[in-house]
Amino acid sequence: MDFTWTPEQEALRxxxxxxxxxxxxxxGRANDSWINGWSREFAQExxxxxxxxxxxxxxxxxxxxxxxxxLIIGEELIKAGAPIGAMWFADRQMGPTLMTYxxxxxxxxxxxxxxAGRSVWCxxxxxxxxxxxxxxxxxxxxxxxDDWVIxxxxxxxxxxxxxxxCYLICRTSTEGPPHAGISEIIVPMDTPxxxxxxxxxxxxxxxxxxxxxxxxxxxxxxxxxxEGGAFKQTMRQLEHERxxxxxxxxxYALYCIARDRADTSDPRVRAEIxxxxxxxxxxxxxxxxxxxxxxxxxxxxxxxxxxxxxxxxVAQFVARTLGAEATIWNxxxxxxxxxxxxxxxxxxxxxxxxxxxERVLGLPR
Ligand SMILES: Cc1cc2nc3c(=O)[nH]c(=O)nc-3n(C[C@H](O)[C@H](O)[C@H](O)COP(=O)(O)OP(=O)(O)OC[C@H]3O[C@@H](n4cnc5c(N)ncnc54)[C@H](O)[C@@H]3O)c2cc1C
Numbered sequence: 370m371d372f373t374w375t376p377e378q379e380a381l382r383x384x385x386x387x388x389x390x391x392x393x394x395x396x397g398r399a400n401d402s403w404i405n406g407w408s409r410e411f412a413q414e415x416x417x418x419x420x421x422x423x424x425x426x427x428x429x430x431x432x433x434x435x436x437x438x439x440l441i442i443g444e445e446l447i448k449a450g451a452p453i454g455a456m457w458f459a460d461r462q463m464g465p466t467l468m469t470y471x472x473x474x475x476x477x478x479x480x481x482x483x484x485a486g487r488s489v490w491c492x493x494x495x496x497x498x499x500x501x502x503x504x505x506x507x508x509x510x511x512x513x514x515d516d517w518v519i520x521x522x523x524x525x526x527x528x529x530x531x532x533x534x535c536y537l538i539c540r541t542s543t544e545g546p547p548h549a550g551i552s553e554i555i556v557p558m559d560t561p562x563x564x565x566x567x568x569x570x571x572x573x574x575x576x577x578x579x580x581x582x583x584x585x586x587x588x589x590x591x592x593x594x595x596e597g598g599a600f601k602q603t604m605r606q607l608e609h610e611r612x613x614x615x616x617x618x619x620x621y622a623l624y625c626i627a628r629d630r631a632d633t634s635d636p637r638v639r640a641e642i643x644x645x646x647x648x649x650x651x652x653x654x655x656x657x658x659x660x661x662x663x664x665x666x667x668x669x670x671x672x673x674x675x676x677x678x679x680x681x682x683v684a685q686f687v688a689r690t691l692g693a694e695a696t697i698w699n700x701x702x703x704x705x706x707x708x709x710x711x712x713x714x715x716x717x718x719x720x721x722x723x724x725x726x727e728r729v730l731g732l733p734r
Contacts, residue, residue: 378441385442388418389449398450400704401619403443404527404714405574406452409489415453416486421460429468429476430484436660444614448621454528454576459483459490462609463536470553470594470602479534479555491532493523493539493556493580494603500525501720504547504600508539508582510554512589517541517554519562519585525714529565529578532558538603541596548600555591562586572706610715612659612669617652617676619711623704624683627690641686645679652676670716670724677711678718684708 374382392411399406415421423439425431446453464483467476482488499506508521519539526535535556542550556563562585567575594602624645631638655672658664664672684705688695695702712718726732 374441378437381438382441382445385445386449389446389451392446392451393449396452398622398700399452399454400450400623400700400707401710402450403447403453403457403615403619405454405576405707406450407454407528407531407576408452409455409486411452412455412486412489414486415456416484421456421486422464422480422484425464425468425480425484429464429480436662437657440614440657440660444618447615448618450622455489455531456483456486457615458492458528459488461613461615462492462606463490463534465609466536466553466602466606467593469605474590475555475593488534489528489532490534490536491526491528491558493526493529493535493537495525496522497524501717503538503603504551506538506540506551508537509543510537510539510541510552512541513586515589516586517589517591519554519556519582519587521582523580523582525568525577526565526580527577529558529580530567530575534558535580536593538599541592550597551599551603552596553593553599553602554587555593556582556585556587560585560587570707572703574703574707607716608667608669611673611721612656612664614653614656614660616673616711616715617649617656617679620680620683620687620704620708623687623701626701627687631690638690645683645686648675648679648682652679665729667724667728670721671729673715674712674718674721674725677715680711681708 396408396411419432420442422429422431423434423442424436427433460483464480467479479488494503496506496508508519508523510517510519521539535558537554537556539552539554540550541552544550562583564581566579568577568579569575628642631642633639652675655675659669659672687701688705691701695705727734
C-alpha cells in the first residue's frame, strides 16, 4: 500500500507536533503517555481545541472530523510523550460507548464534560480472579429500590485514585452462563463506600489501583445499555481499546533516543533499525485499517498483538543500545521497566491470539 497525506493532514500533523512539544516542555515527557502522562490542565486545553471527541457526530457535540485526523493527532501527542492520560480513556472508550448504548439523558449529562476535558474516567473491569477471563467477574450490583448496591473488588484500575467516574463492569445476576448477567454502571468515584488503594509498580508509577466497593449506592439510572446484556457492549468497548495508534507508539520517544545513539557502523545494528522501522510501518498500516474500519471484525486483537509486541521489541533494542547505562535509574530506564505491561494491558497477547484463531479465522477451539 502506498499513500500520501493531504496538505490539510500534513498541516494538522505539524500543529499537533507543536502542541505536543509545548506540552512536553511544560509538563515533562512521559513514557506511554496515554496512561502515564497526567495533566487535567492539558486535557482541558485539548478540549478547548476541539481535539476531544474530534470524530464524534455534531449532535453529540463532536467535530464530525474523519477518524484519520484523530489518528494523526494521537500519534503526534503520544510519540512526543505529551500527558494525555486525563482525557484518553473517555475520548477513546467512554464517549463512544455512551453514544452507542447510553440514554439521551446520560449523553446530555456526561458527554459535555468529557468533550471539555473536565471529567476523568477509569475503567473497572479486571478483578483479582478475573482478568483475561472477564466473564468470571464477581463484583455484584444488587437492586434496592431506586439504587444499585455494589460490593466487590477491582484491581489494576488505572487512574482509580484521580478519576471522577468509574465505568464499572459488574454482575447484576448470577443466573445462566457466566457471560450473562453482566452490566455496565457509571459510578462517581466520590460515592461513599469506595476505597482506593494505589499500587506502586516497579517503575515507581502508581496509576493503577485496587478499588474496593462496600455497599456503594448509585442510582438505578446509572446503568448503561441493557441490564445483564453488557458482555457484548464490553467486547465492543475493547475493540475501541485495541486497534489504536496508542498501541504502537507508546515508547517511540525512547526508540528515537536509542536510534540516535546506536552504533550504525555495525551492520547488525543497521539491520535491527531497518527491522524496527519496517515493523513501525506495518503496524501503522494495521492501525490505519482499523481506524478506517477496513479490518475484519475482531481483527483489532491481531493489530494489538502485533503492535504491542513491537513496542516490547523496541524496549529490547533500547536496552541493548544503552548497554550498562540501562541499569541506571532515569526516565529512559523507567520506560524499559514498564515495557512488560504493553502486551498485558487491554488483553494479553495469548488471549489476542485465541481471539484471532477462534473468532477471526474460525479455527477449532
Ligand atoms: C499497565 C496496565 C494497566 C491496566 N489498566 C487497567 C484498567 O484501567 N482497568 C482494568 O480493568 N484493568 C486494567 N489492567 C488489567 C489488564 O486488563 C489485565 O492485566 C489483563 O487483562 C490480564 O489479566 P490478568 O492480569 O488477570 O492475567 P490472567 O488473566 O490471570 O493471565 C495470566 C497469564 O495466563 C495467560 N492466559 C490467561 N487466559 C488464557 C487463555 N484462555 N489462553 C491462553 N493464555 C491465557 C495470560 O496470557 C497471562 O500470560 C491493566 C493492566 C496493566 C498491565
